[in-house]
Amino acid sequence: METSTLLPTTLVGSYPQPDWLIDRERLGERLPPRVPAPEIWRVPEPWLEQAQDDATLLALRDFELAGIDIVTDGEIRRESYSNRFASMLGGLDLADPGVFVERVGIENLAPRVVGPVRREGPVQVRDVEFLRRHTDRPVKITVPGPFTMGQQTQDEHYGDERGLALDLAAAVNAEIRDLFAAGADVVQIDEPYLQARPEKAREYGVEVVDRAVESIEGTIALHMCFGYAHFKLGRPVGYSFLEELNASSVDQISIEAAEPRLDPSILKQVREKTVILGVLDLGDPDVESPAVVAGRIRSALEFVPPERLVLAPDCGMKYLPRAVAFGKLQALVAGTRMVRAELGDSSGS
Amino acid sequence: MLTYSDLPLLPTKTLGSHAVPSWMWLVRDAVAKGEFGPADLEEALLDAVELALRELTEAGLDIVSDGEFLRADFTSNFHDRIAGLEPLTPRRQLGYPGPDQVDAFRCTAPLSVPGGYGLLREIELLRTRTTKPFITPLQGPVTQAFRIDPGDIYETKGDVAWALAPLVNAELRAAAAAGARHVQIDEPAFWIMPGGLPEMVDVFNASVEGVEATIELHLCFGNFRGRPAVSERSYAAFAPYFCELSADVLHLEFANRSMAECELWSQHGADKILCAGVVDVKGRSVETPEIVANRIRTLLRFVRPEKLWLAPDCGFSQTARSLTAGKLDSLVAGAAIVRRELG
Numbered sequence: 001m002e003t004s005t006l007l008p009t010t011l012v013g014s015y016p017q018p019d020w021l022i023d024r025e026r027l028g029e030r031l032p033p034r035v036p037a038p039e040i041w042r043v044p045e046p047w048l049e050q051a052q053d054d055a056t057l058l059a060l061r062d063f064e065l066a067g068i069d070i071v072t073d074g075e076i077r078r079e080s081y082s083n084r085f086a087s088m089l090g091g092l093d094l095a096d097p098g099v100f101v102e103r104v105g106i107e108n109l110a111p112r113v114v115g116p117v118r119r120e121g122p123v124q125v126r127d128v129e130f131l132r133r134h135t136d137r138p139v140k141i142t143v144p145g146p147f148t149m150g151q152q153t154q155d156e157h158y159g160d161e162r163g164l165a166l167d168l169a170a171a172v173n174a175e176i177r178d179l180f181a182a183g184a185d186v187v188q189i190d191e192p193y194l195q196a197r198p199e200k201a202r203e204y205g206v207e208v209v210d211r212a213v214e215s216i217e218g219t220i221a222l223h224m225c226f227g228y229a230h231f232k233l234g235r236p237v238g239y240s241f242l243e244e245l246n247a248s249s250v251d252q253i254s255i256e257a258a259e260p261r262l263d264p265s266i267l268k269q270v271r272e273k274t275v276i277l278g279v280l281d282l283g284d285p286d287v288e289s290p291a292v293v294a295g296r297i298r299s300a301l302e303f304v305p306p307e308r309l310v311l312a313p314d315c316g317m318k319y320l321p322r323a324v325a326f327g328k329l330q331a332l333v334a335g336t337r338m339v340r341a342e343l344g345d346s347s348g349s
Numbered sequence: 350m351l352t353y354s355d356l357p358l359l360p361t362k363t364l365g366s367h368a369v370p371s372w373m374w375l376v377r378d379a380v381a382k383g384e385f386g387p388a389d390l391e392e393a394l395l396d397a398v399e400l401a402l403r404e405l406t407e408a409g410l411d412i413v414s415d416g417e418f419l420r421a422d423f424t425s426n427f428h429d430r431i432a433g434l435e436p437l438t439p440r441r442q443l444g445y446p447g448p449d450q451v452d453a454f455r456c457t458a459p460l461s462v463p464g465g466y467g468l469l470r471e472i473e474l475l476r477t478r479t480t481k482p483f484i485t486p487l488q489g490p491v492t493q494a495f496r497i498d499p500g501d502i503y504e505t506k507g508d509v510a511w512a513l514a515p516l517v518n519a520e521l522r523a524a525a526a527a528g529a530r531h532v533q534i535d536e537p538a539f540w541i542m543p544g545g546l547p548e549m550v551d552v553f554n555a556s557v558e559g560v561e562a563t564i565e566l567h568l569c570f571g572n573f574r575g576r577p578a579v580s581e582r583s584y585a586a587f588a589p590y591f592c593e594l595s596a597d598v599l600h601l602e603f604a605n606r607s608m609a610e611c612e613l614w615s616q617h618g619a620d621k622i623l624c625a626g627v628v629d630v631k632g633r634s635v636e637t638p639e640i641v642a643n644r645i646r647t648l649l650r651f652v653r654p655e656k657l658w659l660a661p662d663c664g665f666s667q668t669a670r671s672l673t674a675g676k677l678d679s680l681v682a683g684a685a686i687v688r689r690e691l692g
Contacts (some may be wrong), residue, residue, distance in 0.1 A: 018396055020392065043375055050372070058396050061399050289568075322392075
């Protein structure tokens with residue numbers, strides 16, 4: 001079920017969790033957790049799942065109310081985009097973690113790879129089924145990418161980053177298969193470290209991404225970014241690993257563009273794939289106007305045809321205040337509708 | 350004044366309050382400990398409203414509500430909005446549930462509601478959040494008076510009710526003007542007026558006079574921690590007065606009374622709509638759709654189908670959430686079974 005709307009809107013993935021659900025200070029004062037971080041939840045077991053389900057419905061309500069075309073689960077059940085999936089893999093020890101160096105140059109706790117990495121069972125199937133049961137809109141679900149997960153570990157087993165990443169890719173592949181079977185319309189692989197570690201990405205990035213989506217029927221997106229606005233330092237000038245992705249078999253490439261004021265001519269590098277373009281600056285605590293959003297879309301349309309363009313926030317919205325996140329989604333939809341109208345498409349306006 | 354023109358046959362509705370999510374109890378504890386500010390509580394309450402609306406809508410009810418999460422004892426209840434009252438400490442706080450555990454109040458001045466009962470805010474929110482018909486429930490003056498000691502200000506609880514009736518009336522008129530199309534007056538304490546049931550009718554009619562909306566009166570036998578408030582649960586004495594009530598819809602509880610007294614409606618229903626409780630909110634198992642269908646079939650021996658609406662016996666505020674979900678599903682499925690039979 002792909003949307004037929006011109007210039008569809010979507011999320012990159014995450015959405016703010018309610019303050020009754022998580023302790024925002026504990027979440028925000030630390031780097032995104034790569035190993036379990038149960039201390040961020042305000043609601044203890046055994047009530048946590050019900051509370052997470054409720055908060056997921058609230059996120060979905062916001063997406064529907066704002067008019068987002070392709071919704072996600074807001075990643076409400078996750079402490080970070082990656083650690084929930086990683087914590088369910090065999091071969092990783094998260095209870096007695098190691099360390100790795102984050103892209104911002106700081107050490108963070110990381111899973112220790114202590115044996116062959118295997119998916120021991122479906123991780124996010126229930127999340128997709130839950131979404132499918134509660135919305136008629138097309139749904140996207142994100143999974144952490146094998147390249148990025150591999151970088152966020154302390155390897156004590158493989159001694160070969162490519163080998164580790166390929167096994168992670170096999171685990172992701174099995175998961176993606178199950179997510180489509182459960183009713184996902186789009187599965188997105190989050191690979192911010194393709195951008196953070198471009199040398200290694202050039203060595204084996206495309207290979208492991210392709211392994212992750214091997215013989216999968218269904219729309220696959222891949223997200224890259226420069227890191228959460230909440231944490232990052234400085235402003236990059238462009239992507240160091242974008243053109244290379246033309247060779248991969250993913251269908252859509254999601255990139256952050258608004259906050260770094262990305263030169264839209266870079267989109268010429270994406271030759272056939274759909275671009276999920278970030279048109280919401282998540283580092284700006286103010287809600288941009290629809291006109292600003294429309295302006296960003298128009299600049300992109302100089303370099304990519306409307307049929308290959310999907311609009312989104314720059315990145316996950318997890319670290320924003322709820323009201324700001326909702327306001328930005330409204331601006332995203334309103335700005336997109338302005339441009340649709342200019343293109344002579346009135347759907348959804 | 351019935352405001353509906355496009356309800357299905359045997360429409361289903363909520364009575365107002367909805368089951369409380371488990372995390373709301375944690376929120377309440379956090380508020381009590383001073384860990385949550387007013388804005389934090391507000392966020393949680395508005396979330397609870399959204400969830401109630403979504404659950405009622407997804408269950409397929411024809412008439413929904415906000416779950417009454419903007420009131421209840423999470424923030425303030427109706428009595429906190431009434432000026433001229435002082436709270437009394439419950440005489441007993443421990444042990445099995447009893448009426449001496451209910452908070453009570455004493456009059457210290459003539460009663461007024463300076464900021465209103467709060468319905469306008471609820472209506473404003475609901476109008477932006479649902480396209481479905483919704484009810485605007487309000488505890489009636491008699492039931493409000495039930496918990497009020499007249500003190501030195503009034504002679505009897507009946508006088509207190511009469512003092513509250515114009516306040517309720519003003520609130521309901523304002524609610525209708527603000528877009529409430531269906532008000533529901535809750536009077537589980539309908540038997541307390543000194544002048545008996547005829548006086549109950551008079552107070553009710555005064556409360557709803559000039560209110561331009563569908564007017565429903567909910568008469569039940571109370572629900573305190575999942576138990577009825579009274580031990581003699583019969584409508585027989587009141588039924589002869591039904592025709593004098595200025596209500597379009599009467600809601601009566603039947604499910605937890607094994608459908609007793611359905612036959613009263615043949616003689617006393619007049620031209621009103623019966624909104625019948627066919628799901629037992631106090632029972633701790635989920636009745637099957639077929640059981641609900643049977644209850645509806647029993648009612649249809651005495652009520653014309655076009656005059657019958659279906660609902661739970663009472664609100665779900667004292668019912669476990671998992672039971673509530675099942676009971677709503679059975680309500681809707683049971684109604685669907687009988688609709689099919691009626692063609």
